Amino acid sequence: MKKSNRMQWFLGTFLLLLSFFFLYTVNAWANQTVGIIDCADETSVRGWAWDSTNKDQPVDVKVVITNQSNGAIAGEFHTTASKHRDDLTSQGTGNYGFEVSVPFHSYGDGSYLVEAYTNGQKLTGTKVYGIGTVEPAARLIPLGNFKTTAYCPCRKCSGKWGGRTSTGTIAAPEHTISVDPRVIPYGSHIMINGVTYTAEDCGGGVKGNHIDIFFPTHAETRAYGTQTIEVYLVP
Numbered sequence: 001m002k003k004s005n006r007m008q009w010f011l012g013t014f015l016l017l018l019s020f021f022f023l024y025t026v027n028a029w030a031n032q033t034v035g036i037i038d039c040a041d042e043t044s045v046r047g048w049a050w051d052s053t054n055k056d057q058p059v060d061v062k063v064v065i066t067n068q069s070n071g072a073i074a075g076e077f078h079t080t081a082s083k084h085r086d087d088l089t090s091q092g093t094g095n096y097g098f099e100v101s102v103p104f105h106s107y108g109d110g111s112y113l114v115e116a117y118t119n120g121q122k123l124t125g126t127k128v129y130g131i132g133t134v135e136p137a138a139r140l141i142p143l144g145n146f147k148t149t150a151y152c153p154c155r156k157c158s159g160k161w162g163g164r165t166s167t168g169t170i171a172a173p174e175h176t177i178s179v180d181p182r183v184i185p186y187g188s189h190i191m192i193n194g195v196t197y198t199a200e201d202c203g204g205g206v207k208g209n210h211i212d213i214f215f216p217t218h219a220e221t222r223a224y225g226t227q228t229i230e231v232y233l234v235p
Contacts, residue, residue, distance in 0.1 A: 033059060033118050034219050035081065035096075037125035040114040040194075042104055047125060048088060048096040048223065049081040049118045055092040058082040059118045063100050066113040068128070074107045081118070091219060104131055114194075124173050124215055128194025140191060140232040143184075146209045148192065148229050150221035151178065157221065165201035171214045178203045178212035189234040196234050 035049025051059050058080045065075040083097035104112065109132030116123040153163035153171065163171045165178075167186055177190060178201035184190060188199040192213065206212050211231065215221050 033121045033123075034217050035059075035061075035116070035118060035123040036215075036220055036223060037114060037116050037123055037127055040102075040127040040129045044099055044101050045077075045114055045116070045127075046097070046099045047081075047116060047123065048085060049098065049116070049123055050091070050096045051119065052219075055096075058095065061098045061100075061123075062117045063102070064115045064117070065102060065104075065107070065129075066115070067107070068111040068113050074112060075102060077102065088223065090222075104129060107131060124220060125193075126174055126195055130194075140234060143190075143231050143233055144209065145228050146211050146231045148211045148213055148224075148227050148231075150215050150224035151203070151212050152215050152218050152221050154218045157218065167200045169200050171201060173214060173216045176200055176214040178206050178214070180207050180210065183208060184211070191232040191234050192229055 033049060034052050035047060037045060037047040039046045045063050047061075049059050049061055051057060061079050061081050063077045063079070064073060065077075066072070067074050077100040079098050079100050081098040082095050083099060084093075084095050085097040086094060088094045088096050102114075110130070112129045112131065114127040114129055116125075151157040153161075165171050165176060169176070174195055175198055177192075177197040177199055179186075179188075179190075179199040181199070181202055184199045186199055190197050190199060190211070192211065197213065201212075201214070203212055213224070215224065
């Protein structure tokens with residue numbers, strides 16, 4: 001009888017823990033937002049975003065511009081990701097684009113961090129926009145134009161490696177890039193589109209002047225595609 005009670009207690013505890021795990025998993029995936037900032041130029045910031053649990057419902061986007069020299073917020077803009085983009089129709093309606101007008105010319109000389117958020121989550125593709133003469137740029141060492149592509153931890157992109165890099169670290173968005181270590185040594189800090197990455201991975205298809213940028217989702221890698229970009233070594 002005691003053994004039976006003990007078994008019932010263990011079973012009840014197991015089911016309770018299982019229910020907590022299920023609820024946690026559901027909540028964790030409840031607001032899975034995918035998106036990226038595509039571009040920040042002299043007049044606007046553009047990108048796309050959607051809620052992967054309900055792609056038919058446009059999501060609200062907040063764009064924040066921060067002065068990197070003093071940390072002050074220069075501007076905050078709100079919009080909805082509902083503009084149609086032909087390059088995203090394979091993901092659903094294609095109505096996932098956003099664009100906000102930003103008066104960079106009124107901010108004065110300096111370096112400005114461009115970030116975007118939706119559903120409390122930060123979008124990838126953070127940009128840095130420079131106005132006038134920005135002193136830190138003088139220290140950058142141009143490496144020339146590189147072919148840039150994108151990868152994620154899915155099996156199609158990374159196989160059995162998942163999110164682990166060839167140097168033993170865990171890949172992180174806006175941080176990890178895969179390089180040809182004969183061209184860019186491991187540990188190098190490389191600036192691409194204003195974001196500083198660390199060379200800590202390699203890949204069979206990454207040869208010569210080719211950099212593979214890590215993203216958290218496969219949808220973002222497909223949206224990024226292939227781009228030729230001038231990159232810089234950050235000493």
